[in-house]
Amino acid sequence: MNIGVYLIAASLLVHLVLPAAGQYKPAPHRALLPEEVPVSGPGNYAEPGKTYVLVNDVSAERSAIFLGKNVTLDLNGYTIKYANAPYGQVQNRGFEEGLKGWDLSRAPGAKLMNTADIHVFIGDKLLSLEAGDEIRSSYVHLPVANRSYIAMCGITGRHYHDAKMKEDLRNEMKVSVFVEDEHGKEVRCETKYIDTVTTSSVERRSPRLGGGFVYAHLTGLPAGKYRVRVRADTDCLVDEIDIRPAFDVGVGVVGSVWDRGHYDHLYQSLPVAFFDYSTDAAISLVKGAGAVTIRNGVIENSAESAVSWAVQCNAPDVKLILSNVSVTTAGINAVAVDAAQASISDSRFDVKNPFLVSRHGSSFYAVNLWGDAASTVSASEFFGGQGCLVFKGKRSEVHHNRFFNRQTVTNHYSIMAMGDSSRIFDNYIEPETGSGIEIYSRKYIDIFRNKIIIQSPPPSCEYGREEYSANAVRIADYRAEPGAPNGAYGNRVYNNQIFVKARNFESPEPYVPLAWAFFYSASGGDNDIFDNDIMIEHTAPGTKALAAAFFITGGSKGFGGNFYGNRITSNVPPVWVAGKYGGASRTRVADNIIVKSPGAPADYVPVLMGFKGCGDCIAKDVVFVSNKVVNDAFAIRVAGSGHEYAVNWKLRVDVKDKSGRLLVGRKVMVKDRNSVTVAAGRTDNKGSFTCTVKQFSEQNGTKQTPAPYSIIVGSAHRFHVPVSDTTMQIVLKK
Incomplete structure (x- = not known):
């Protein structure tokens, strides 16, 4: 192995096991300032401009605290406990004790x-x-x-x-x-x-x-x-x-009562809020723009409830500011924070939510920021939930957080990025179960300097007898037309460190675990994936479990993304174009360093293309350029037919005279084996001429090999060069 590449891989492993320090810190109790208002029990606290301060723990059988806009609630190191009553549960509700009690x-x-x-x-x-x-x-x-x-x-x-x-x-x-x-x-x-x-x-x-x-x-x-x-x-x-108990909140900011709550409403993903308070005249309705600040304490759901929120604000123009708050909640559809927009910092969210009423929609992530305005989430920790964080505000920022997702339902990522032109950076993401970051039908999002560790998922309720994947990053728009409003394009994912551990599950036999660093299923426009360090460790190569760095399958129409300058270490084929979920079109894979690591199977190749038996898994206009392979040679294993692709290499020509002096402005021409000119120009101010030449291409089942090439300098100097599995440098002396 090239020692420089090996050190990159080793460095990546070290960094990946060093998460950031914790953020939330318990606050000491303090004396109130003269203008502050003491809070000793549940109720409505809504006078604009006031700072309300807890003077003891606050407990409520149902919802606890309601706030107006432009107020601050200082928890002062105390705890708000909502749904705090002796709620019983059905004996042996999950049949773990057999049929006892039924x-x-x-x-x-x-x-x-x-x-x-x-x-x-x-x-x-x-x-x-x-x-x-x-x-x-x-x-x-x-x-x-x-x-x-x-x-x-x-x-x-x-x-x-x-x-x-x-x-x-x-x-x-x-x-x-x-x-x-x-x-x-x-x-x-x-x-x-x-x-x-x-x-x-x-x-x-x-x-x-x-x-x-x-x-x-x-x-x-x-x-x-x-x-x-x-x-x-x-x-x-x-x-x-x-x-x-259902529909409780720890702290509520009521813009309006959404008095839904029947099963049919949640089946249709229709929102519910403050159902039990539709006739409560003591609760202030918040209208217009403003802010609500909650800081320095704990909000705790005391029951294992159903459909509840530690903090819920459905006033669309109110910004929720959460600082140094710890939330603990449990139950089906348990949510820590639900708000249109928020600034969240130095907080902790521990959500024990084993499943959802319905996995469709994104309203029941641990933290759900559903409005169009920008949000910021920083220096916080997320444990559990069916997905940790979803945000929809444009130009949002998510940074310096730690995410430990416990996903058991489909498509509930650690971070669901749904706000155009947002930035996700410097986060540590290691799901206990599940996936990292998804961009779904969104644009111009930057994802950079994150550390993401995933592993193959166990069988799930929905996908227990077929394929199911965990992904460090997924970009998806489900075959949107080029330029369509629902397309995912203009997104950039770069300078991230990603570790994928692939593992096999022998039972049930039909289940196939999948693990991808990048699951690319977009076609509406180009996205750029570059300068990432990726390690794929397959613990059982040759089994039904599959893994790759790039799984590219956005459809055979549209745009298939640009993957360049990445450093990949893997003991299984790291690139799969037009994989088993569909084709790929106009994909460019360039200038990547691919290291074949120890334990690779004998039939290892760097690139897979197509999938046997899948008529739609076709590569169209796919280009590979100067991908360097360490411990092996560049090769593609092709399955199926109808693929159209090319393998190209960068060629650099340095022109010097006999004394070694660089010759500037000299005419250079490159011709293929049939004497067709494929590149022409003059040397630059460093005496160099650079172009890209084709090693071979395939179209409609016909393979074309234009190499070897002739390089002509001036009118008299002709040199023959092959094209191999490395970027070439040719030195010509006059």
Whole structure:
């Protein structure tokens, strides 16, 4: 191995295991200043210009604190605890203790199953039901009256390619969810929503693709004992059946009440906010531009709830400023921060959210910044969540953070970058499970100086019997037309350090784990990936597990990206163009250093192209230029047919006289084997002439090899040169 390249690789490994220091620091209690307002309990604090300061821990059975605009809430080292009541849970709600606590007298088809054997979901066990089966849970005590609860039933859904699904969502699993009181009588809560009035029981509902939760929204109930009854309307796999407090906030800034909350609303990704406070006149509605600051303390969700927010601000023109705040929350669809725009610094977010009602949409990331205005997130730590951070504001900045995603649902990245012209830099990203950064249909985003470590993902609920990938960086627009508004283009990813560990999962046999440093599936315009240090360590080369540095598959129309100046060390083929998800068009791979590392299989090649049996996996107008390979030679293994590509090399001609003096302005001409002129010009002020020449190309199954070349200096000096697997330097003496 070239020692210089080896040192680059070794240096990368060292840097990748050294995350930044922690950020949030517990604040000491302090005495109030004369003009500050003490806060000792839950309530509404909304006088503009005031600084409200906690003088003790604050606890609330439901939501805790509501703020007006242009106020500061200083937590003063104390903790706000919301949903803090003795909320019970259904006994053995996830069937981890077998069938204990469940009434299966009306479920002759019920079978306890291992998730690993039948369908990945939450935990190790779930319950298989046949159509018509009905099950009842144990009773659970609901301690707080006249509030929202969710009676929920986890349901895996079918894999899209299942024989019963037939790639038709109308064949999805269906269940009905009912609630019964302590006398065994069905409870039907009539609830008014923004668009309808309906009862709480939900019947014949499916999860969206990828699995999730079907639930009944309970309102206006007295405190007491209740239980869940689930009816299987098709054969189905159910899990995590429970009744949870819902729609609570630790700190709220109310622009308006979004009184949705029925299952059908979340199924359609329609937002809900402050549902239980639509008639509360004591809560201030915030209008117009302003800011709210929260600092120096802890916000804690005391219950394992459903659909909750530690901080929620739905006033679109209010900027949330969060400084030195620690958030701890847990439950299905648990969110730390939800706001249109924010400045977040020196904070910590610990979100234990094992799954989502629906994985579609991005509203239930740990931190969701959904407005058009710019946000800044810096010097903060993110642990868990279904995705750590999503932002949509243009010209946002995300820097000097640490991200440890715990993603179990599809397409919920550590960072979802959805704000044009934004910058993501100097972050440390190491998902416990899942992926790094995604740019989806956005433009002019710069991603640089980040350290990203990923590994092949385990089987997931949605993709437990086919391919599933983890990606350090993905750029996607799902085959947008060139220049289309939904295209992803003008983005730059550079000077990052990326480590990919590929691992195989022998079971289930159909599952194929994938791990890519860059998953490129864009076509709307060009993006640049350059000057990155990438290491691919495949722990089981030759198995079904796949990995690469560049997986390029944006479609055979449009633009396929520029990949140049990167340094790649890998024991498996690091570049795959027109991979198994589709073709690639107008891709340029240039000036990369590729190091074949120890442990590579005997059939290693630097580049793969196409995929056998995939008629759409075709490379069109793909160019390779001067890619240096260490410990091997540049080569392409081609699968399938119809590819159009070229392998080019840079040629430099230095012209000197006999004494070694550089000759400036001398005419140079390069001709191919057929005496066709492919480049011409004059030497520059350093006596050099540089051009790019073609080693070979393939089009419509025909391979063309124009080498060797002739170099003519002036009219009399002719030299013959081959083209090999390195950038060439030819010295001519006159």
